[in-house]
Amino acid sequence: MTTEHKIFSKDLIPNEKAAAFLQVEGLVKSYAPADTSVPPVFEAVNFDIQKGEFVCIIGHSGCGKSTILNILAGLDEATQGYVIMNGKEVVGPSLDRGVVFQSHALMPWMTALKNVEFGVRSRWPEKSPEEISEHAMKYLDMVGLGKAANKKPHELSGGMKQRVGIARAFAIQPQMLLLDEPFGALDALTRGTIQDELLQIVKATGQTVFMITHDVDEAILLADKVMLMSHGPRARIAEIVENTMPRERTRSTVHHDPQYYAIRNHLVDFLVNRAAPAPSTEPDSNKLNAELHQQPTVVRPGLKALSNTKISTETTPPLNLIQRSAP
Numbered sequence: 001m002t003t004e005h006k007i008f009s010k011d012l013i014p015n016e017k018a019a020a021f022l023q024v025e026g027l028v029k030s031y032a033p034a035d036t037s038v039p040p041v042f043e044a045v046n047f048d049i050q051k052g053e054f055v056c057i058i059g060h061s062g063c064g065k066s067t068i069l070n071i072l073a074g075l076d077e078a079t080q081g082y083v084i085m086n087g088k089e090v091v092g093p094s095l096d097r098g099v100v101f102q103s104h105a106l107m108p109w110m111t112a113l114k115n116v117e118f119g120v121r122s123r124w125p126e127k128s129p130e131e132i133s134e135h136a137m138k139y140l141d142m143v144g145l146g147k148a149a150n151k152k153p154h155e156l157s158g159g160m161k162q163r164v165g166i167a168r169a170f171a172i173q174p175q176m177l178l179l180d181e182p183f184g185a186l187d188a189l190t191r192g193t194i195q196d197e198l199l200q201i202v203k204a205t206g207q208t209v210f211m212i213t214h215d216v217d218e219a220i221l222l223a224d225k226v227m228l229m230s231h232g233p234r235a236r237i238a239e240i241v242e243n244t245m246p247r248e249r250t251r252s253t254v255h256h257d258p259q260y261y262a263i264r265n266h267l268v269d270f271l272v273n274r275a276a277p278a279p280s281t282e283p284d285s286n287k288l289n290a291e292l293h294q295q296p297t298v299v300r301p302g303l304k305a306l307s308n309t310k311i312s313t314e315t316t317p318p319l320n321l322i323q324r325s326a327p
């Protein structure tokens, strides 16, 4: 069952620019909207995601990242504002959005294969059992679990379970993948391996991804854009950091790029020094109304490092870097 409505009224889309694949407009979330003494978790949250983009969101614990992801998934409702995906307002869960949580949430009585098949059957009920099985196996193979297809979750390691969750989400071929700290519970080695796998799969499928992470290195490796959230309550998307490094990044090479440390320092500096907004006692409703639909500032700290390198070494960066990074 789909619970999405087609947007027919142009008035519902406040900005006139070409519509992005995903538009988040004026999002506010309050868990006690009737109680004015309780401030909203976040407010004035606006961002766009283009088709095929990989976006990470970083912010301190409790600022509202999971709440935003749940609203994008249609599992929670915004108090104000809306989310439009591919021209339709998101008003409930849909197989067009695949979600992977930190706790893999597999059905414990089913094998890895059956877990993946379950989603495939819901997506394409007209497929024969053989077709469903073949389709599910393809995605288990993709995450390197072909040989573990008949194992139940308790026979799998944490990393393997998370791979099943990723295979299950990809297998329904969602228009958008929503990942809530999918690797948070994994050891560093497994995490790195699955990050590389995810990069490969996303590259092969052109998947649009929104991912929560607390790990700046993970964000730099995976994301085209990193959204930085300020502290809650009244959290905002304070900045969007564009990753101007070429997309062909790998864990073993990414830190050789002259842009890497500039981007990393920028992210860490935000989290350590700038995530807390200036203290203010009374919220200014006029200011909030003015800012409700304001897009966050986009910054490209990597480009500065690139131009410094150019001056110091008198070498020209590869053309693809310059083209991709042009503001």
Ligand SMILES: Nc1ncnc2c1ncn2[C@@H]1O[C@H](COP(=O)(O)OP(=O)(O)OP(=O)(O)O)[C@@H](O)[C@H]1O
Pocket (backbone or CB within 6 Å): 031, 041, 059, 060, 061, 062, 063, 064, 065, 066, 067, 068, 232
């Ligand atoms: N159902 C709920 N009822 C009331 N408050 C809630 C509810 N769910 C979340 N909150 C509050 O909303 C705020 C944001 O929670 P959320 O889980 O979205 O933050 P987060 O940024 O994802 O945190 P973390 O990084 O720790 O996962 C927190 O202060 C949390 O206590």
